[in-house]
Amino acid sequence: MELEQMIIKRPKNRYQKGIKHYIKDVEYVSCPYCGKKMQFLHWGHLQKLHRKTIKDVRDEFPDIPTMTKKESEKRGKIRRKCNNKILTTCEKRYGGVGFASKKLDIKTRGVIKERYGNKNIMKTDHGKKFFEGELNPLKDSQIRKTHRKKLKQYYKNNPHHTKGKTYEEILGPEKAKKRRKEQVKNGQKGWLIAPKISTPQLKLFKMVKEKYPTAVLEYPILDYCLDIAVPELKLCFEYDGSYWHNPEKDKRRDEVLKKMGWKVIRYIDYLPSTV
Numbered sequence: 001m002e003l004e005q006m007i008i009k010r011p012k013n014r015y016q017k018g019i020k021h022y023i024k025d026v027e028y029v030s031c032p033y034c035g036k037k038m039q040f041l042h043w044g045h046l047q048k049l050h051r052k053t054i055k056d057v058r059d060e061f062p063d064i065p066t067m068t069k070k071e072s073e074k075r076g077k078i079r080r081k082c083n084n085k086i087l088t089t090c091e092k093r094y095g096g097v098g099f100a101s102k103k104l105d106i107k108t109r110g111v112i113k114e115r116y117g118n119k120n121i122m123k124t125d126h127g128k129k130f131f132e133g134e135l136n137p138l139k140d141s142q143i144r145k146t147h148r149k150k151l152k153q154y155y156k157n158n159p160h161h162t163k164g165k166t167y168e169e170i171l172g173p174e175k176a177k178k179r180r181k182e183q184v185k186n187g188q189k190g191w192l193i194a195p196k197i198s199t200p201q202l203k204l205f206k207m208v209k210e211k212y213p214t215a216v217l218e219y220p221i222l223d224y225c226l227d228i229a230v231p232e233l234k235l236c237f238e239y240d241g242s243y244w245h246n247p248e249k250d251k252r253r254d255e256v257l258k259k260m261g262w263k264v265i266r267y268i269d270y271l272p273s274t275v
Contacts, residue, residue, distance in 0.1 A: 029064055032057075040065035042072065122269050200271055201227055201239045207274070208237055221260075224253055238266045 028037045033050045041064060046052045054066045087097055094101040109119040116124040167176035197205075197217060205228050208215045212230045219229035219236075228237040236257060240250065254264045 032061055032064070040067050042067050043069050044072075120269055198239070198241075203271055204228060204237060204239050204267065207272070221262075222256070224257075234260075234262045236262050236264045238264060239271070240266055240268045 028039050029041060030037050031041060031045065031050075033052075036045070038045070041054070041057060043054050043066070046054065046057060054068055057064065057066060090097045090101070090104065094104040094107075096102075096104065112121050112124075113119045116126050118124045121127040167179055170176075171179060201217075205215065205217055208228050208230070212233070212235070214232055215228055215230050215237075217228060219226040219231065221229075226236045227239055229235065238250075250266070257264055
């Protein structure tokens with residue numbers, strides 16, 4: 001494989017900093033052994049997949065940008081420092097991170113309202129165009145098919161590291177105890193590896209719990225996990241973020257649950273005042 005085939009260039013001049021090789025116009029490099037595209041050849045990729053060191057690669061291909069273990073550790077430290085700064089500033093200014101803090105939530109929704117005329121971006125024209133209209137690339141059937149095929153192949157070759165494992169195996173004994181206490185506190189049941197619950201879902205659960213004290217979070221049924229369920233009455237409450245949820249899958253799921261006698265109530269991108 002020639003160097004021109006391995007290095008794909010950008011139109012503008014650009015130097016890669018933080019590495020030993022400084023090459024102009026580099027967008028990304030394809031691995032000479034497997035063809036995987038990356039910014040520069042990583043030591044871990046070479047060691048795990050090809051059983052080769054960076055010295056071997058530099059002897060064969062001296063002009064390809066590479067990254068050693070020390071360089072990757074430096075990058076990781078810088079990234080962690082930046083993340084910690086963001087977390088500390090958010091906690092000082094707003095009393096929390098992301099939408100967990102009310103101040104930041106109000107501020108972000110205010111900015112969205114100023115720009116697009118509505119607090120909920122999914123109800124604006126811009127949001128509809130982006131997620132449901134022309135601007136969403138996954139609306140194209142061919143792109144969607146290729147994307148699904150790639151995902152299937154990836155998950156076949158790389159199963160999730162938490163599959164079939166307990167909390168103790170994944171998190172360790174101390175963190176597993178904390179996680180189980182959280183589950184009991186929230187009334188969570190079911191999954192061996194339960195997903196983290198979003199703040200709107202917790203708010204909805206508190207509202208449902210006031211009216212239906214037997215309500216349960218993450219209730220398992222068949223291959224599904226219901227957000228909030230009242231098993232005695234066969235009532236199901238779902239909070240859906242339209243960005244993450246697929247309406248076609250939700251319809252199929254609702255049909256299956258209705259056949260079993262369940263009543264499904266969905267709230268998409270908003271919380272009701274009363275249940």
